[in-house]
Amino acid sequence: MKSRYVSALVAVAVLLPVSIGAQSPAAAPAKKIVRMYVPPKTVWGDPSIAGVYTNNDESLIPFERPAKFEGRTLESITPAELEELRDQRSEDRIEADRNRAEFRSPIHWFENMFPNNSRAWLVTDPSNGHVPPLTSEARQRAAVRAAAQAGKGPADSAADRSLYDRCITRGLPGSMMPAIYGNAYEILQGPGYVAIQYEMVHETRLIPLDGRPHPSPAIRMYMGDPRGHWEGNTLVVETTNFTDKTPYRGSSEFLKMTERFKPVAPDTVEWSVTFDDPHTWAQPWTFAMNLTKKTIVSDRSSTRATKATMGWSAFSMPRAPRRKPVATS
Amino acid sequence: MKHLSVAAAVVASIGLCAGRARAEEKTLSGTVSDSLCGMFHKEMAAKQGSKITDRDCVIACLNYSTESSPKLVFVEKGGKIYQIANQKFPGVIRRAGDPISLTGDVNGSTITVTKIDAAK
Numbered sequence: 001m002k003s004r005y006v007s008a009l010v011a012v013a014v015l016l017p018v019s020i021g022a023q024s025p026a027a028a029p030a031k032k033i034v035r036m037y038v039p040p041k042t043v044w045g046d047p048s049i050a051g052v053y054t055n056n057d058e059s060l061i062p063f064e065r066p067a068k069f070e071g072r073t074l075e076s077i078t079p080a081e082l083e084e085l086r087d088q089r090s091e092d093r094i095e096a097d098r099n100r101a102e103f104r105s106p107i108h109w110f111e112n113m114f115p116n117n118s119r120a121w122l123v124t125d126p127s128n129g130h131v132p133p134l135t136s137e138a139r140q141r142a143a144v145r146a147a148a149q150a151g152k153g154p155a156d157s158a159a160d161r162s163l164y165d166r167c168i169t170r171g172l173p174g175s176m177m178p179a180i181y182g183n184a185y186e187i188l189q190g191p192g193y194v195a196i197q198y199e200m201v202h203e204t205r206l207i208p209l210d211g212r213p214h215p216s217p218a219i220r221m222y223m224g225d226p227r228g229h230w231e232g233n234t235l236v237v238e239t240t241n242f243t244d245k246t247p248y249r250g251s252s253e254f255l256k257m258t259e260r261f262k263p264v265a266p267d268t269v270e271w272s273v274t275f276d277d278p279h280t281w282a283q284p285w286t287f288a289m290n291l292t293k294k295t296i297v298s299d300r301s302s303t304r305a306t307k308a309t310m311g312w313s314a315f316s317m318p319r320a321p322r323r324k325p326v327a328t329s
Numbered sequence: 330m331k332h333l334s335v336a337a338a339v340v341a342s343i344g345l346c347a348g349r350a351r352a353e354e355k356t357l358s359g360t361v362s363d364s365l366c367g368m369f370h371k372e373m374a375a376k377q378g379s380k381i382t383d384r385d386c387v388i389a390c391l392n393y394s395t396e397s398s399p400k401l402v403f404v405e406k407g408g409k410i411y412q413i414a415n416q417k418f419p420g421v422i423r424r425a426g427d428p429i430s431l432t433g434d435v436n437g438s439t440i441t442v443t444k445i446d447a448a449k
Contacts (some may be wrong), residue, residue: 087420087445094422113388114423 039233039263044191046209047233049263052186053291055271058122059112059178060089063287065121065129073127077120086117111181118290124272125286131249138250138280163246169222170201171246172239172257173273178289185291187261187269194228194235207237214240220253222246235261252279267293352434352441357405358448361425363390365399367410384426391422403431403440414441421445 039047069077077085093113123129134142155161163169170177175198176185182200189195197204207228214225225241237259244253255277262270272288275281360383366373370386381389390399401421403411413421421442428448433440 084419087423090423091417091419095417 037263037265039266042189046189046191046230047235047263048189049235049261049269050187050189051293052184053269054183054185054294055176055178055289055291056111056183057116057292058118058289059115059183060093061115061117061119061122061289063122064131065123069120069129074119074121074124074129082117082120085120086115089117090114109181111183112178115178119288122287122289123285124288125274126283132281132283132285134250135278135280135282138252141252142250163222164201167201169203169246170198171248172223172242173248173259174246175201175203175223176271184294194237217241220244224255224257231260233263235259237261248275250280251275251277254279261291264290269293352436354432354443355435355440356430356432356444357403357411357435357440358428358430359403359405360428361387361413361421361431362402362404362410363387363399363425364402364412365390367402368404368408382426387425388422401425409438411435411438411440414439418442418445 039049042048042050065072090113121129123131126132149160152160158166163171164174169175176196179200184199186197187194188197192208192210194207194209195204196207203223205223205226207226209228209230211229212227214227219225220241220243222243222245224239226237226239228235228237230236239257239259240255242251242253242255242257248255255275258274258276260270260272260274262272264270269291270288271291272286274284274286276284362368362370362383363386366386370381370383373386373390374381377386387401391401401413401416403413405411415421424445430446430448431440431442432444432446433442
């Protein structure tokens with residue numbers, strides 16, 4: 001009997017600190033249960049990510065980790081810090097516009113003045129948040145380009161202007177980088193294909209999903225040649241066969257760009273892009289941002305591009321029944 | 330001379346205290362608007378075919394940014410309107426039209442914003 005009491009006392013003595021420890025705030029935080037979002041399927045069985053998206057909310061995010069966050073990871077930025085960053089970035093953007101001497105445009109023209117940024121910076125890999133340095137080969141290429149342009153005016157001929165200036169292409173990933181307006185993208189799906197149409201410049205990429213090989217390296221394209229496949233619910237698109245006319249941050253025509261479209265919520269797809277180009281960077285690197293689903297896009301701007309997109313969105317959405325014209329006297 | 334200096338110091342410190350007493354830190358609930366519309370954006374929205382939100386209305390009003398152009402104001406629940414002394418405080422314009430809690434030094438009908446929170 002006595003030994004039973006002793007055992008009970010020992011058990012209480014052992015368990016008490018454990019339960020107190022579990023309740024104290026200094027205890028290790030409980031593991032978060034993160035439920036993965038599972039998107040619905042298309043009728044032919046692919047994950048469904050189709051829709052009209054925008055990344056207006058990703059405007060004004062610095063590409064690389066700002067100096068003030070040296071040593072921090074993206075995950076360590078608190079919601080309060082992020083909200084403060086959003087406020088400051090908005091104010092800085094407006095202030096920059098206020099201080100423009102030559103042409104001060106009304107702020108409601110822009111779609112990127114008040115973004116609800118999803119993160120503090122874009123580069124996710126390497127973990128230091130910085131794009132790896134250029135190789136000597138890439139620096140040499142840049143010097144050759146600069147030398148070829150030396151002594152020329154900015155517009156001696158049409159070819160002196162960029163392909164974007166001439167509304168030919170924004171290239172990749174430029175076509176999906178948020179700008180002052182026109183940041184809508186429609187993802188369409190069919191059996192064996194995904195298509196992405198970009199509001200700005202109106203290009204469309206047709207991405208086969210059947211595993212066919214890329215064409216001969218002799219064939220080079222402004223937007224490269226994309227091939228897609230599904231990894232779980234994530235659409236993975238590998239693009240090669242770029243030209244040297246659409247470099248991104250000094251990339252070469254040998255760039256292999258891998259995009260991942262990962263649905264993370266019913267209205268959100270995380271878009272990440274990995275650059276693999278040993279002719280330009282010593283190691284591959286990645287940036288990421290969110291695309292948010294919209295039903296109506298770009299309703300503030302009156303650009304031709306926007307009107308076209310809105311017309312196109314209306315075409316792809318259920319139509320209201322037509323009314324009979326009202327007779328006028 | 331000595332008496333004069335003491336008297337001047339006393340008067341100055343009374344003045345300072347009185348000045349401080351006038352500005353009082355307060356937390357107010359309401360929305361950021363513009364001095365043209367104040368409490369209601371209905372009239373302006375009607376001119377635009379009612380297609381604009383309160384926030385869009387504020388942003389559009391602030392565009393004509395001369396010295397005499399509309400400024401951001403704070404409309405407290407109940408209708409009292411405060412001039413915002415520090416117009417460029419980060420987040421003020423971004424939250425135009427949203428229900429918020431605004432903390433700041435209130436001096437008469439002017440507020441110098443020190444903090445913004447979402448409405449509780």
